[in-house]
Amino acid sequence: xxxxxxxxxxxxxxxxxxxxxxxxxxxxxxxxxxxxxxxxxxxxxxxxxxxxxxxxxxxxxxxxxxxxxxxxxxxxxxxxxxxxxxxxxxxxxxxxxxxxxxxxxxxxxxxxxxx
Amino acid sequence: xxxxxxxxxxxxxxxxxxxxxxxxxxxxxxxxxxxxxxxxxxxxxxxxxxxxxxxxxxxxxxxxxxxxxxxxxxxxxxxxxxxxxxxxxxxxxxxxxxxxxxxxxxxxxxxx
Numbered sequence: 308x309x310x311x312x313x314x315x316x317x318x319x320x321x322x323x324x325x326x327x328x329x330x331x332x333x334x335x336x337x338x339x340x341x342x343x344x345x346x347x348x349x350x351x352x353x354x355x356x357x358x359x360x361x362x363x364x365x366x367x368x369x370x371x372x373x374x375x376x377x378x379x380x381x382x383x384x385x386x387x388x389x390x391x392x393x394x395x396x397x398x399x400x401x402x403x404x405x406x407x408x409x410x411x412x413x414x415x416x417x418x419x420x421x422x
Numbered sequence: 423x424x425x426x427x428x429x430x431x432x433x434x435x436x437x438x439x440x441x442x443x444x445x446x447x448x449x450x451x452x453x454x455x456x457x458x459x460x461x462x463x464x465x466x467x468x469x470x471x472x473x474x475x476x477x478x479x480x481x482x483x484x485x486x487x488x489x490x491x492x493x494x495x496x497x498x499x500x501x502x503x504x505x506x507x508x509x510x511x512x513x514x515x516x517x518x519x520x521x522x523x524x525x526x527x528x529x530x531x532x533x534x
Contacts, residue, residue: 340521350510352525402521409455410523412465
C-alpha cells in the first residue's frame with residue numbers, strides 16, 4: 308500500500324526567506340503523480356504543485372518548486388520569498404497509475420510565516 | 423466561486439439525528455470523492471464515484487450513506503453518528519484519467 312510521510316508537524320519561516328518542507332513516500336509503482344496541497348484557515352485544499360514521476364525535471368510554479376528524488380522516494384517543497392499568505396497546512400499527496408484511483412495524503416506540515 | 427461547493431459549511435448534530443452533506447461540482451468532471459479529515463491524521467478516503475457508480479467504499483460504517491444522483495452532485499447521508507465521527511468532511515472531483523483533483527471547502531461536522 309502507498310504511504311506518504313511528512314516528518315515535520317510544524318515549520319516556521321521569516322517573511323521573504325526560503326523554507327523547505329519534506330515528504331517521503333513508499334510505493335512499488337514506477338509511474339505515479341505527486342502533489343503538494345495547501346490548506347489555509349478557509350479549509351479548502353488548494354493545489355500548489357504537481358510532479359509526474361516519469362518527468363525528471365522538477366516542477367516549478369512561481370515561488371514554489373520541488374526537489375523530486377525518485378530513487379530516494381523523496382519529494383520536498385521549497386517556498387521562496389515567503390509571504391504572510393503562505394501560512395497554512397501543507398499536505399504532500401500521492402496518486403498512482405494502477406490500482407486505487409484516488410489520492411493518498413500525509414499528515415501535513417503547519418507553516419507559520421513570521422513578519 | 424470555487425469549482426466544488428459544499429454545504430453546509432458547519433453542522434452540529436445529535437447522535438440520533440439524520441442529516442445530509444451536499445457537494446456540487448461545476449467543472450464537468452466524472453469522478454467525485456468523499457474524504458474525512460481528523461486532527462493529526464492523514465485524510466481518509468471514504469467513497470469514490472465514477473460516472474455515478476460507486477467504485478470504492480473504504481470500509482466506512484453504514485451510518486454513512488453516499489448518494490450520487492448525477493455526475494455533478496454527491497451527497498453524504500448521516501444517521502446515528504458517534505462523537506468520534508466529528509471531523510472535517512471534504513468533497514473532491516476529478517476527470518477520469520487526469521490524476522488531478524479539486525476540493526471543496528469542507529463541512530465541519532460536530533456530533534454531540
